[in-house]
Amino acid sequence: MGQQGELQGKIALVTGAAGGIGQAVVEKLAAKGAMVALADMSADLAENLAQDIHEKGGQAVALPGNLTDKAYCDGLVAATLKALGGLDIVINNAGLMRRGNITEASDEDFALSMAVNVEAPFRLIRSAIPVMADRGGGTIVNTASCWGVYPGPDHLVYCTSKAAIAAMTRCLGRDHAHQNIRVNAVCPNEVNTPMLRTGFAIRGLDPDSAIADLNATVPLGHIAEPQEIADVVLFLASDHSRYMCGALVEVNGGKPVY
Numbered sequence: 001m002g003q004q005g006e007l008q009g010k011i012a013l014v015t016g017a018a019g020g021i022g023q024a025v026v027e028k029l030a031a032k033g034a035m036v037a038l039a040d041m042s043a044d045l046a047e048n049l050a051q052d053i054h055e056k057g058g059q060a061v062a063l064p065g066n067l068t069d070k071a072y073c074d075g076l077v078a079a080t081l082k083a084l085g086g087l088d089i090v091i092n093n094a095g096l097m098r099r100g101n102i103t104e105a106s107d108e109d110f111a112l113s114m115a116v117n118v119e120a121p122f123r124l125i126r127s128a129i130p131v132m133a134d135r136g137g138g139t140i141v142n143t144a145s146c147w148g149v150y151p152g153p154d155h156l157v158y159c160t161s162k163a164a165i166a167a168m169t170r171c172l173g174r175d176h177a178h179q180n181i182r183v184n185a186v187c188p189n190e191v192n193t194p195m196l197r198t199g200f201a202i203r204g205l206d207p208d209s210a211i212a213d214l215n216a217t218v219p220l221g222h223i224a225e226p227q228e229i230a231d232v233v234l235f236l237a238s239d240h241s242r243y244m245c246g247a248l249v250e251v252n253g254g255k256p257v258y
């Protein structure tokens, strides 16, 4: 893994590294030669993933913690510099989804969703920009959602938080292009990950049959697998997207938000 890849020598920080999409992103970054800092609140999963990457010949370090902890968040870039010696790529992938319309949303739903989906990327990017500017540039990929671009039904807090990270991405893409820092976002529709599956389980549905039903609604025939999103994240993190700044890239298998 990673000996002669096109991201050889690049240093990446990935949040939500142990989740469905995060893990796929980490594996692809490492396979292309990047050294990867793994941020996730699941310390065990992050450590296991780092170990797995090492066993495949790649380089990764686990930096576990909770992104609602402002001090942890503000220190992640410095921790990456200390552990890996630089920072070229930030993937703001961690996120959570709370269901419901506005009358069903609690203060906690709103505060937690905004803290993880919006404030954490704000804090990480704020500390990453000066480091990247000093190094002559970098790339940042945020994870918005198709539901942050179009209003999906009965997910008021989630859609609002994803619209905020989409707007942040467009602002940053404009503000920091002159420093050769490119900021873009991937906007998936449904993806086959623990986030989606646990959502079905909470509602008393069998995840496998619920996903089979969802697959039938997608023109390409199936909801996204994490690797199909990770490939787009890698594109946005790499020089292949070198003229893109502030783009919101929808990855939806042809399925619109209803």
Ligand SMILES: NC(=O)c1ccc[n+]([C@@H]2O[C@H](COP(=O)([O-])OP(=O)(O)OC[C@H]3O[C@@H](n4cnc5c(N)ncnc54)[C@H](O)[C@@H]3O)[C@@H](O)[C@H]2O)c1
Pocket (backbone or CB within 6 Å): 015, 016, 017, 018, 019, 020, 021, 022, 039, 040, 041, 042, 065, 066, 067, 068, 093, 094, 095, 096, 097, 116, 143, 144, 145, 146, 187, 188, 189, 190, 191, 192, 193, 194, 195, 196
């Ligand atoms: N799955 C989908 O259908 C879908 C669709 C569109 C966008 N997204 C977005 O993709 C991203 C990844 O989602 P996923 O489907 O892989 O979800 P996931 O639940 O599999 O992974 C999310 C990861 O984020 C971590 N995380 C959550 N809160 C955290 C916190 N406070 N501190 C540190 N880590 C925390 C979790 O531990 C987990 O490993 C999210 O931003 C999500 O909103 C997902």
